[in-house]
Amino acid sequence: MAQHDRRSFLKLTALAGAFSSNSFFQQAHAEEWQAAASAVHHHDAATVAQNEDFWSVIQRGYSVSPLILNLNNGGVSPAPIVVQEAVARYNQMTNEGPSYFMWQILDQGREPLRQKLARLAGASAEEIAINRNATEALNTIIYGLPLKTGDEVVGCKFDYPNMMNAYRQRAERDGIVYKQVTFKFPVEDVDAIVKTYEQAMTPRTKLVHITHVVNWVGQIMPVQQIADMAHAHGAEVIVDGAHSFGLLDFRIPDLHCDYFGTSLHKFLSAPIGSGMMWVKQEKIAKLWPLTCYGDPHSPNIRKFEALGTRSFPIEQGIGEAINFHEAIGSRRKQERIHYLKSYWATRVREIKGVTLHTSLDPRFSCAICGVSVEGYTPTELMNTLFDRYKIHTVGIDYEGVRCIRVTPHVYTTLADLDRFVNAIGELAAGKKA
Ligand SMILES: Cc1ncc(COP(=O)(O)O)c(C=O)c1O
Known part of the structure; x- marks a missing residue:
């Protein structure tokens, strides 16, 4: 492709990525997600929250590490693969002529992005x-x-x-x-x-x-x-x-x-x-x-x-994250993440020596929940979970709150949470190293 044609092509794909349904998301997921969504369209969000077939499709959209179990999505969350790809593509384009591609091409995406964020808000x-x-x-x-x-x-x-x-x-x-x-x-x-x-x-x-x-x-x-x-x-x-x-x-x-x-x-x-x-x-x-x-x-x-x-x-990558989010649906996402939190929290609270520090009432909490295990300081619990089980959480010791903070996301699986519940069970049973 001639240099000029290539530039025009890149310009077009950038605009498409930023503004239209011809997005990275559309290219990567449309078919599979539409099938998953139509299989559950007659169910309300709370029911869909428990449909593992539906969520397995969403989970595959992320590229999280199999080496650790990340339960600190409250700190910062990973971007789905399509969002990473959009940023990589825009970054490559930018570096082919930064002042031109940033200020004359990608900058044109800001107003449509503002509209998109406004709709979401x-x-x-x-x-x-x-x-x-x-x-x-x-x-x-x-x-x-x-x-x-x-x-x-x-x-x-x-x-x-x-x-x-x-x-x-x-x-x-x-x-x-x-x-x-x-x-x-x-x-x-x-x-x-x-x-x-x-x-x-x-x-x-x-x-x-x-x-x-x-x-x-x-x-x-x-x-x-x-x-x-x-x-x-x-x-x-x-x-x-x-x-x-x-x-x-x-x-x-x-x-x-x-x-x-x-x-x-x-x-x-x-x-x-x-x-x-x-x-x-x-x-x-x-x-x-x-x-x-x-x-x-x-x-x-x-x-x-x-x-x-x-x-x-990064700015233009936001548009792809909104595509991804909207394809899940705000209500479904909230219900699913609340379900994941309740899934692990209702299991660990039955274990002797375990205390929850967060309400399970959906009016008062959603993703984040604090938990402590008798005999462990927050730092000890965080470190032991990581050292022994490769589970990443964050210790909270602030203004009388002493626990670890646990935050799943849409890509978290029930098997992940079973692993976490088992780990808490073992630690509470007194297997302190
Ligand atoms: C309640 C709250 N506000 C603001 C922030 C700051 O976010 P950022 O680091 O993205 O500016 C955080 C970060 O965790 C937060 O938890």
Whole structure:
């Protein structure tokens, strides 16, 4: 193929990959997935959650290592093979002429991608900015709000450290007052949670920060109810959706918040290093961008995307992750991952010496569940599971929570979870090395 023809071909495939149903996903999976979906189309999501034939098709879309059992998908999730292939293709294309292929070809995919993310979020595309992770999204909001000395922010001791530290920095730099409520998780009482936040509110409270799914133990917070309470007190609401977006089936506007930030490389399985922020239309103008923009007071959401040179292949790979996600279906995915969590958790909780640290009620948890075994510190349990069984989890020892955090994903099999349950059983039976 002549150089010119080859370039045109690459240009076309890039556009197709970014914008149309002629996607990497379509090429790799359409036939098999359509057959799997039509076999279960008459069942509701909770029933499909237990159909191993259906999920075996999804599992094959990933390339996870057979050497270890990864049960820390809460930290970061792997991208499906089609997403990896899209990134590799875009990366190869980029390196054939970076400034041309990035800024004239791949960049054209940003607006269609914004539309696609907006559809997934149930929001307007004019409220969606694409960036690199939840930290960038939420720090943009936290540093961008025009808070002044004496203004109060209410957060929680179980928010994510990068956000707590951003408020501490604002307290030091701008004199805001940062208050933190706390909980003894699990909590299955919505009113009690709302009340805890409400008791910290004063007439000076300008902002309430809510972590939708608490990373430490997986508690789902009643965001809408907390947000309604905060608004009734005249405060705005930021939601950290790092662990909820792409996992729970919800529309961002239904949370009733004003600002929302998330990573896309967790449950959405987008390329690692991708994130998104959502800002309610009428709030955009007053929010300062974190990185420079010609008119910082612009009401255009794109003012938050002046990030300089970054990975366009990763950004465009997000579209393939959305294809993959949508082909599963949000409700089915949430139900399946909840089913996987319940599968292992209901088995280990019968074992003597084992304690769960997370609710099993689907209103209060989904993927993440904490578990401890008598006689093991969190670090000992994490290390023993890995050394002896090659099972990767993460130890949590924070604010009185002492457990390992276990997080399956759609590619996790029941056999994987049986292996984990057996390991916990052996350790609880006192086989400490
Ligand atoms: C609740 C929560 N918020 C934010 C983040 C930060 O995500 P990222 O590292 O992608 O910025 C995490 C990461 O685990 C998290 O658990």
